[in-house]
Amino acid sequence: MKKILSISLAAVAGLMMASCSDEAPMDTDLYPQTVYIVGAHNRIIDANLDLRYPVDTVNLSVSVSGNRILDRDVKVTLAECPEAIQYYNEREVSAQARQFRHLGDTVYSIPSNEVMVQAGEVYHTFPIYVNPQSLKCDSLYMLAFKIAGTSEFKATKTDTVALVNLHLSNPYSGQYYMNGVIKAVDNPNDSLVYVMPRKLVATDDGQTVRMFHYNNEWQEGAMNDYRPTSTFKITVNPDQTLKLTSWDKFDLQDGGGKYYPEMKAYALWYTYRERGKLWKTVGFLYKERKNNTQQHEINDWMEDMRASGWQ
Known part of the structure; x- marks a missing residue:
């Protein structure tokens, strides 16, 4: 019995070594690659707007998950979804408290709705330009974005909507x-x-x-x-x-x-x-x-x- 057991263990070890030599774990996808907005799993992404500047930039980060380095370009399209702000107010904010407000169209701008995560990159940023000097310190402001489409891979089911909570700041606050x-x-x-x-x-x-x-x-x-x-x-x-x-x-x-x-x-x-x-x-x-x-x-x-x- 001892001799049979020794032979079996040696055979298993040999198979494992052969498998490792043929293909390293990092050469294969251990889980499906998906596209997501970094931080969206926390529901709220806090961003500061510096009142020193007439225009300040808020950056969202779009990434592709996976254990391997990205081997191709992935174009991601983001879309605004202000209805997500209303949904958040109804579900998470007391009726007696201040409600989050979507920014007016003249207060911010987006150069492009598309983000290109290039091969070899970990993520790429999606810039939003905001005029902080037109905002009031006692109001709550929010922007909402979702993944509307991707050229490669699927969008993750849980991190596709980002609620961006905007805070006024300066060096003394x-x-x-x-x-x-x-x-x-x-x-x-x-x-x-x-x-x-x-x-x-x-x-x-x-x-x-x-x-x-x-x-x-x-x-x-x-x-x-x-x-x-x-x-x-x-x-x-x-x-x-x-x-x-x-x-x-x-x-x-x-x-x-x-x-x-x-x-x-x-x-x-x-x-x-x-x-x-x-x-x-x-x-x-x-x-x-x-x-x-x-x-x-x-x-x-x-x-x-x-x-x-x-x-």
């Missing part, structure tokens, strides 16, 4: 933290020290963001909207000094400060009137850090700024 103190002007002992996350929203141009004062930031679908009464704009001047203006009804009296690009941080102050009383906020607004080492660096910088007598 993003997630920040406010480390500050609020004092009554007529009684500095009446004060509040706080550290609070603040999302700075790009608006107007490439130099301006909108910030919430102290109230909790408004959340999608929330009943209380503090944006009109509790937000103001910060504009970074060419010399890095700050200009502060009210967004709507926030009773901002005065303000100023400076932006420090090397630290991605603002040192700012502003006075405002609330319930007939004058208050002053002084502090530092710094961009979210990625790790403890970076957080220690910004903490040391703020401590040094305070020790130097800033405000």
